[in-house]
Amino acid sequence: xxxxxxxxxxxxxxxxxxxxxxxxxxxxxxxxxxxxxxxxxxxxxxxxxxxxxxxxxxxxxxxxxxxxxxxxxxxxxxxxxxxxxxxxxxxxxxxxxxxxxxxxxxxxxx
Amino acid sequence: xxxxxxxxxxxxxxxxxxxxxxxxxxxxxxxxxxxxxxxxxxxxxxxxxxxxxxxxxxxxxxxxxxxxxxxxxxxxxxxxxxxxxxxxxxxxxxxxxxxxxxxxxxxxxx
Numbered sequence: 001x002x003x004x005x006x007x008x009x010x011x012x013x014x015x016x017x018x019x020x021x022x023x024x025x026x027x028x029x030x031x032x033x034x035x036x037x038x039x040x041x042x043x044x045x046x047x048x049x050x051x052x053x054x055x056x057x058x059x060x061x062x063x064x065x066x067x068x069x070x071x072x073x074x075x076x077x078x079x080x081x082x083x084x085x086x087x088x089x090x091x092x093x094x095x096x097x098x099x100x101x102x103x104x105x106x107x108x109x110x
Numbered sequence: 111x112x113x114x115x116x117x118x119x120x121x122x123x124x125x126x127x128x129x130x131x132x133x134x135x136x137x138x139x140x141x142x143x144x145x146x147x148x149x150x151x152x153x154x155x156x157x158x159x160x161x162x163x164x165x166x167x168x169x170x171x172x173x174x175x176x177x178x179x180x181x182x183x184x185x186x187x188x189x190x191x192x193x194x195x196x197x198x199x200x201x202x203x204x205x206x207x208x209x210x211x212x213x214x215x216x217x218x219x220x
Contacts, residue, residue, distance in 0.1 A: 004176065008186030026188035030162035030212055033188050052140035054210060058168075066114065076118030078136035078143050100164060102140055102212040 004028060011035075018042055019091075024108060025098075032104040038062070038091035046088035051101040053081040060095010064088075114138060121145075128152055129201075134218060135208075142214040148172070148201035156198035161211040163191040170205010174198075 004026060011023040019042030025033040036044070038060065046065070055064065056078045064073050066087045073079065075095075081087045089097070114136060121133040129152030135143040146154070148170065156175070165174065166188045174183050176197045183189065185205075191197045199207070 004192070005174075005181045005183075005189045006187065008184075008188075025166070026164060026190045028162065028190045028192060030193070031164045031190055031210065033164050033166060033210070035186075052138065052212075054136060054141045054143050056135070056143060056208060064115075071115045073115075074118075076145075078116050078118075080114045080136045080138045080141055082114070082138060083140070098166060098208065100141065100143070100210045102162075 020044065022108075027104050029104055030102055032101045032108070034099050034101075034105075034108065035096050036099055037096045038089075038094060040091055040094045042091045044089040046086050048084050048086050049105070050083045051103060051105060052083050053087070054100045055079050055081070055089075056098045056100075058096040058098050060091060061093040062095070062097065063090045063092055130154065132218075137214050139214055140212055142211045142218070144209050144211075144215075144218065145206050146209055147206045148199075148204060150201055150204045152201045154199040156196050158194050158196050159215070160193045161213060161215060162193045163197070164210045165189050165191070165199075166208045166210075168206040168208050171202040172205070172207065173200045173202055 006026040019039030021037045023035045062073045116136040129149030131147045133145045167183045172183045
């Protein structure tokens, strides 16, 4: 099961700056899971990528925008971002998103 | 954003029997997210499907088996199940898995 199981304590915290950090969790070529932690007020700037993304709120509150439409998200809420859709978020209360991508974000491994 | 955002309180609980329930969260054709809640001792029997799956422990403890190899999982731990790999779980302490599939599990929509 090499590489397919990931204990949380074995993940590495990467500081993305601006009050955000990322941990890469379990992944293979088809699916990659990451936790992104935000301080209150931290921003995930609008961006696009060809990968389809799912975001699930583990903790905190977020204003999340996809293709110009915004929703407020709380723990347990989830959203799909189609490939190439412009999306971004603002953290309203410190917390963490679980983001899952298909296929894997190879750019995160560099 | 029709169908792409799902507030947790708008999801529907489906009783799967044997101490397990499922909620379908946000999904599109490429990614589907579901929460599966287990009572202590409840079993997700060994099974296969062609979809690649990621399981993330939201709460509780689980013994999770993929292709005959088992690990014990706690909150924050994650695992990828390759397509067609035999997998199953036993809940050691009541809790919830977040499962994400690619592509969507159309059989869950019937």
